[in-house]
Amino acid sequence: MLLSQTPIFTNYFIDETYLIRISNVGTQWSINFRIQNHQMLLVETEGSYTSQKMLDSIDIHVGQSYSVLVTTNQPEADYYIVASPKMVNTPDSSNLVGVGVLHYEASTTPAQGPLPAGPDPFDLDFSVNQAKSIRWNLTAGAARPNPQGTFNVSNVTLSQTFILQGSLAEINRSIRYTVNNVSYRVPNTALKLADYYKNGTGTYQLDAYSANSSNPIAIDGTFVISGAHNGWLEIVFKNNLKAIDTWHLDGFGFYVVGFGDGEWTPDMRSTYNLYDPVVRSTVQVYPGGWTVVYAYLDNPGMWNLRSQVLKHWYLGQELYIRVYDPDPNPAKERQPPSNLLYCGMVHRSFYSHTLFTISLSLSVYLCIYRER
Ligand SMILES: [Cu+2]
Incomplete structure (x- = not known):
């Protein structure tokens, strides 16, 4: 169902339980999603079973997905389904507010009343507290993330820590978004080609920019960091922007271990949830705050780490993590195909x-x- 200003009716039978999968496929706004007079039982996010929680509404940030169970236990009628943006005040009539209708099969009553109210769109505590409560379901008999069926990350040894700050900058008189003050420059040669044939020479220099601190001045650069193969990586995402940001990592799911406000320091590690962190692909970072994830780098390759907010991504808020395994076993990373297309320097x-x-x-x- 696409939530838009044109409500879309769907037939729901009474006293049934439906699984609804909700994705924020937008490019800018975090949304709050809710259904009039119905609660949602949160069960899944991005391929992981979550501890089951009954919710009146759920925040879904750009690029994120959830599954919820909804039971049609209300009088047979029509009910509003709403997705409203966060961090902005919008009247119900705004075209930023998506409205759908949950239509019971035998209903003759149109959806009535004002749209169901969600939390204050500026109430980030609501959002942070909800995010902290979304945890791995330790009793669901489902596949568990790497490595070898673990879900508890309390006794892993960290190999690396990246501290990545998303910011806005001006470079050569144009507005750019940066990671550690580096705005990603897309090279003429595809990174994998440059890596495979030329060891990066002429295209990028591995670890040229710091993975832990901001470059003294804002610059353009092809930002490639080395990730330790089969090591545990801690990534601290910091958000210097006024908007909610979201980050997505290709190649791995990551364990969301912590959210916080203000400066991140190593002391913040004592606040992490290492017992049942949920594994997902995309995580939000609140304005002026930080989010920490752990990733187990068991997948060799050249992996993109980017803001999912299109404006941030397009204007440079991304980088690549090169996870190198010298073992030529194609089960780990395949050789390039014989019909490989060349470009740039290769x-x-x-x-x-x-x-x-x-x-x-x-x-x-x-x-x-x-x-x-
Ligand atoms: Cu991806």
């Missing part, structure tokens, strides 16, 4: 030229050898 003529040079030298050598 092109086919470069290889035919190299092959030509090699075969020419070889034939010259053979000639000289034969003449002896």
Whole structure:
């Protein structure tokens, strides 16, 4: 169901329980989602079973997904379904407010009254407290995240800590978004090609920018950090912006262990939830606050870490984590396909030229050898 100003009716039978999967596929606004007169039992997020919680409304940030169970235990009628943006005041008639209708099959009564009210859109405590309460379901008999079925991260040894601050900056008189004051510059050569054929030379320099502190000045750069293969990585996301940000990591689910306000310091580790953190792909970072995740880097590759808020991402708030495993076993990372497309600094003529040079030298050598 796409929530829009045009309500979409769906047939729900009374006294049944429905699973509703809700995704925020927007590009800018965090939303609060609710259904008039109905509660939702939260059961899943981004592939992980959550501890089950009855909710009146749920905050869903850009790029996030949840599953909820809804029981049609109300009088047969129609009920409003609402998705309203956070961090902005909107009247019910605003085109930023998505409205749908939950229609009981036998209903002849249209949805009535004002739209169900959600929390104050500026009440970030509501949002943070709800986020902290979303935890791994320790009793669901489902697949568990890596490695080897663990869900408890209280006794893992951290190999690395990244402290990444999302900010706004001006670079060459244009507005850019940055990570640690570096705005991502998309290189002419695809990173995997540059990595595989040229070890990055001419395209990026591994670990050229700090993964723990902000560059003294805001600059453009192709930001690639090395991640320790099979190590536990702690990522502290800091948000210097006035908006709620969300971060997504390709290649891994991460354990959401902490949210906080103001400065993050190592002392904050004592506040983490290491017992039952939920594993997900996308996490929100509140304005002026921080969010911490753990990721187990068992997947070799060149992985994108980015803001899911389109404006932030497009204007530079992203970087890559290079997780390298020298083992050529294709079960870990496949070799490039034979029909690989080349671009930028890596092109086919470069290889035919190299092959030509090699075969020419070889034939010259053979000639000289034969003449002896
Ligand atoms: Cu992804």
